Amino acid sequence: MARRLFFVNEVHSGRAEINGEDAKHLTRVLRVERGQQYEISDNHTLYLAEIEIARKEQVVFRIVERLEYQAPALTISLYPALIRFERFEWILEKATELGVAAITPFAAVRSEKGLDRASAKRMVRWRRIILESSQQSRRPVMPVLHETAPFQMVLRAGTQRKLLLDEAREAAPICSPLAGTESIAVLVGPEGGWTDAERGGAIASGWTPVSLGSNILRAETAAIAALAVLFCASDSQR
Incomplete structure (x- = not known):
């Protein structure tokens, strides 16, 4: 099964965060948990990341590795x-x-x-x-x-x-x-x-x-x- 992809504002020192209403959606609706792995993007680079913190209004990801992706030829x-x-x-x-x-x-x-x-x-x-x-x-x-x-x-x-x-x-x-x-x-x-x-x-x-x-x-x-x-x-x- 393909991993979900989430967008983050930035990746800094190997970490990225999603806050506020978007974090609530992840924790309350999608039920993400600490230790789960997802793909994240800062709209430039794709990463495999693991959730370190999953709180009501804050989800923190730790970068595991940078992933390659194939951009459209056209x-x-x-x-x-x-x-x-x-x-x-x-x-x-x-x-x-x-x-x-x-x-x-x-x-x-x-x-x-x-x-x-x-x-x-x-x-x-x-x-x-x-x-x-x-x-x-x-x-x-x-x-x-x-x-x-x-x-x-x-x-x-x-x-x-x-x-x-x-x-x-x-x-x-x-x-x-x-x-x-x-x-x-x-x-x-x-x-x-x-x-x-x-x-x-x-x-x-x-x-x-x-x-x-x-x-x-x-x-x-x-x-x-x-x-x-x-x-x-x-x-x-x-």
Whole structure:
């Protein structure tokens, strides 16, 4: 059975701590005990650690050894348009599980009004979702969640390949060969789709329209399906 993974703020002198509500969750809900071993990460390095102290509001780990882990061969940055928050949070959760490296939301023309301003108040909650999803999926480095960015800034993303998810018939299949590709940006539109100006601006900025098939997908479905296809294709070409 795979060991659980927990994130810590830092590792110092061979020790790491989890305090407060997170420690309560470990001791009361997960029932961790002194002497048990788990994997921990400071979001940079993965360790095998043993619990030295398991109190109500403090869990102390002693580092046993540093562990190796295999990072994804493909670095994917996701740029999702803001959609209704319960669906957007599903994107955050599943994109984290799949292995995305960074997430930058933006407000599209057809995003619901007010989501841009409201998103700033959700950042703490969204980063918590990413933390919990990273622990659940046992990935030792969490994706970076950036603040909501203007669309024109998103278009200037620097990466090897820039893919615009598009339902237009002339869009190429997303499952094209990835040989030699190390980094990809994926741009996902809102529930109402792209405007002609947005699509044209993206293409002029070097984004390639790609399709996930003939069916019209929800924004959150398209985002996760695209990531799954790209990571699977990358793994198969290792």
